[in-house]
Amino acid sequence: MLMSTTPASVAAATPNAEQFLFSDQALLPYQAAMSEAIQRVCRQLSQQTKPTSGVTPAQLQQQLQQVDLTQPLADLSQVLDELQTTYLNDAVYFHHPHYMAHLNCPIVYPALVAEVISGAINTSVDTWDQSAGATLIEQHLIDWFCQHIGWAQQADGIFTSGGTQSNLMGLLLARDHFCEQQLDHCVKTQGLPAGAGRLRIFASEVSHFSVKKSAALLGLGHNAVVPVACDQDYRMCPLALREALHQCQRQDLIPMAVVATQGTTDFGSFDPLPQLAPICREWNLWLHADAAYGGGLLLSNQYRQRLAAIELADSVSIDFHKSFFQPVSCSAFLLRNRQWLKYAGYHADYLNPRIDAAAGIPNLVDKSLQTTRRFDALKLWLSLRWMGPNAIGELFDKAITLTQQVYDWMSAECDDIELLHQPGLSTLVFRFYHAEASDAQLDECNRQIRRRLFDEGRFALAATKVNGRGYLKFTFLNATTQLDQVQQAIAAVQQIGRQTLQPLDKPQEACA
Ligand SMILES: Cc1ncc(COP(=O)(O)O)c(C=O)c1O
Structure with missing residues (x-):
């Protein structure tokens, strides 16, 4: 239709509803x-x-x-x-080198090509009859990552919406497996057993809050999560785990699972799987590795050894939208033995009947908490096929190396910065410090530093609390961020910090 200038015909030029399909x-x-x-x-x-x-x-x-x-x-x-x-x-622009706040990565554009394709085809990977090749691509990726973890043929997994859902799956399977094996009780059909309020999950005191959230969703409550003390590097202390287990036993509570974080959100620290796994075996506990952040090391050329003994875990969370440079959402839950996925499954006659499984038809909904599900695996697939795994690993390696350089420079050069830890991965927790300032003044000063930098849009930093005190946090995931850009951010922190605490440096003026 030809366009004319009258409003009525302009309106007519707008596609009708069907033309938008x-x-x-x-x-x-x-x-x-x-x-x-x-x-x-x-x-x-x-x-x-x-x-910003x-x-x-x-x-x-x-x-x-x-x-x-x-x-x-x-x-x-x-x-x-x-x-x-x-x-x-x-x-908020995560690709910008001055974005140093949360675990949001810059993304690789092969993944954006995949988003165009998966968005347009609109595959849902719940069943074979809605997805065909997409199901096989997702499964191929899952199998490949299970091999990278070091697991044998019976391992399996599923793409999820994020680390939160993966942790929930890990603890759901842990709970149902425990109840089946130890109490001869099927939670899926019968609900929680009597005494479920005594079940306990052990996670370090700096584990991610989704562990507590999962416990609540699973009907166990936040109190079911026992916080285990860390060493000075914010890693779960195996001795403290043993003590916590004995303490629970004395209180007639029932240990069920341990969550070992592989890359804590604030410190990037790794709970020591080589020491924790034997304790879990001895106590018959499910070992879930929350590698939502540290899982990126599976492709690392330099730092893979930090994930040592991950193959000893029963289940693992990895977030491709954190340390694999993929757009949100892209994540996976992996487990050592595919049999355990039965606790998450359901066969609906209209969708994934049992006869499909018997006939070898792969319906991924059999093992997912979701039904309709995006083909998020495609972006990772395209990134791997185009860039190759080494290139993705190299991006994370660069961020980790930068973090160590920043740490070394700050330790040597910045007297008024208190650094809390050696970097485990690519985060640094620190605060502007003044010996004359009270804790409350330091808290307020660091709060203002972050707010002012964010409000002016100069640098985006995160904030966290450690032992009740306010700290700032850098999270580096951008391989293009240079040391001098971080030095500028630190100079800005110092400048605002000094301004804020300036009265402490001046002699008090006499009252008129
Ligand atoms: C260690 C850890 N586990 C789990 C999560 C939750 O992941 P998501 O935000 O993808 O749900 C995070 C998020 O930062 C995390 O750092």
């Missing part, structure tokens, strides 16, 4: 729309000079309140213009 009939407008969106992204990234804009929720809320969802805009350009102000201008 993606099919062979929509290829030209689809390509035009995709290239407009890609241009927008390219423009944004080429102009993005800071990781420092926008406040109230400011953005004002923009959003002007959006009337009942009134669609005339064309994609207008839609993207609106998105520019409601989202793009103020988004």
